[in-house]
Amino acid sequence: MYKALDKWFLSYLRRPRTPAPDGITDLILAVCDHFEPLHATDKRGALERLEVWKHAWPKLAGEFRDSNGVGLRHTFFYPIEQYDPDLLSELAVICKASGAEVEIHLHHEGDTADGLREKLLAGKERFRSHGFLGEDDGGAVRYGFIHGDWALDNSHPNGRHCGVRNELAVLRQTGCFADFTLPSMPSPTQTRIINRIYYARGTDRPKSHDNGEPVRVGGAGKSMHRPAPDELLLVQGPLGLNWRWRKWGFLPRFENGDLTAANPPTPERFRVWERLRIHVEGRPEWLFIKLHTHGGIPQNFNMLLGEPYRQFHRFLSGLCRNSGRYRLHYVTAREMVNLIHAAEAGCTGNPGQYRNFRYHPPPLATG
Incomplete structure (x- = not known):
């Protein structure tokens, strides 16, 4: 169906309306980049693309500061294959020059649980050799994940782009701290759960993350051991309708948090992200805005590394400075998950103090 409306639109219409709380709202912003510099080019072309990023991104990241004095953050989900x-x-x-971090991205087809496990463990080892990937208190290497072609847990109706029905379990067993694939609209892999931070349990059926339990304050109990061994945390970005930017002057456009040259971040899009109010239940004043992009392709360079991105962050800075109602927090994917677990544990106040609440920075950031 068009834009996978049969998967998610009823959930959108039935979504609970969470009113804006009194006092300060903390805007927690992460950009998760499906970073594929080898897309439609060879190694030489990929190195040229990385050279553009190397010269432009650290400078841009240093031009802005959030409410805790932290510069722009970016997470490169690089394909391990x-x-x-x-x-x-x-x-x-x-x-190293910008505070960005790297996590795991994977495209695969017709795979098995054993094959997937082998790929993930080898990818972890290779990434760690470059100083990437954080670790938990026990010293185990942990990683964030985005599934290539959106087909997490064999969720494509035709069985394409995966093949592993118990993928959530394999991810959890190999050290994944959260999945950041969703939303996937307009792909038919889109879940009926939308605009949510939740735990899903793997089953022997495809798309087991079509069901799950919202993360909530106190949900981990006193044990602080959530997610359980058979659960995976899923962090979704915004999905809904944008009535402020209409097609042909009257039809609302679809909003899925994708940053592209044709659809850059704007104040109008921000208002939609804010209105959808993705949060940990019981902590509505902490808003989690997880966006995605494909920063390895030249079509998006000007948007991400040029004036459109600068204009948006000038807007955010001015909003926080002039309104007195917002605090801004630039975070990596790992830091966002730490803030989610801090909220779940009942932490309050300025979330910026909980960036390393559970998962520690990668060696590259501390060396």
Whole structure:
């Protein structure tokens, strides 16, 4: 169906309306980049693309500061099946200079649980050799994940782009701290759960994350061991209708948090993200805005590395400075998950103090 409306639109119409709380609203912003510099090019072309990022991104990231004095943050989800040590070494230079981090992206087809496990463990080891990926209190390497072609847990109706029905369990067993694939609209892999931060349990059926339990304050109990061994945390970005930017003057446009040259971040889009109010239940004053992009392709360079991105962050800075109603927090995917778990544990106040609440920074950031 058009834009996968049969998967999600009824949930959108039935969504609970969470009113804006009194007092300060904390805007927690993460940009998760499906970063594929080898897309439609060779290694030489990929190195040229990384060179553009190396010169432009650290400077841009340093031009803005959030409410805690932290510069722009970016998370590169790099495809482990496209591993090349030279490309990852260049990416490490970018991260070291800007505070960006790298997590795991994967495209696969007709795979098995054992094959997936082997790929993920090898990818973790390779990424760690470049100083990427954080760890937990026990020293175990942990990672964030985005599924290529949106087909998490074999969720494509035709069984394409995956093949592993128990994928959530394999991700959890290999150290995944959260999945950031969704929303996937207009793909038919889109879930009926939308605008939610939730736990899903793997089953022997495809698309087991079509069901789940919202993360809520106190939901982990005193044990602080959530997610359970058979659960995976899923962090969704915004999905809905944008009535402020209409097609042909009267039809609302679809909003799915994708940043592109044709659809850059704008104040109008921000108002939609704010209105959808993705949060941990019981902590509505902390808004989690998870956006995605494809920053490895030249079509998006000017948007992400140029004036459109600058204009948007000038708007955010001015909003927080002039309104007195907002605090802004630039975070990586790992830091966003830490703030989610801090909210779940009942932490209050300025969320910026909980950036390393559970999962520690990668060696590259601390070395």
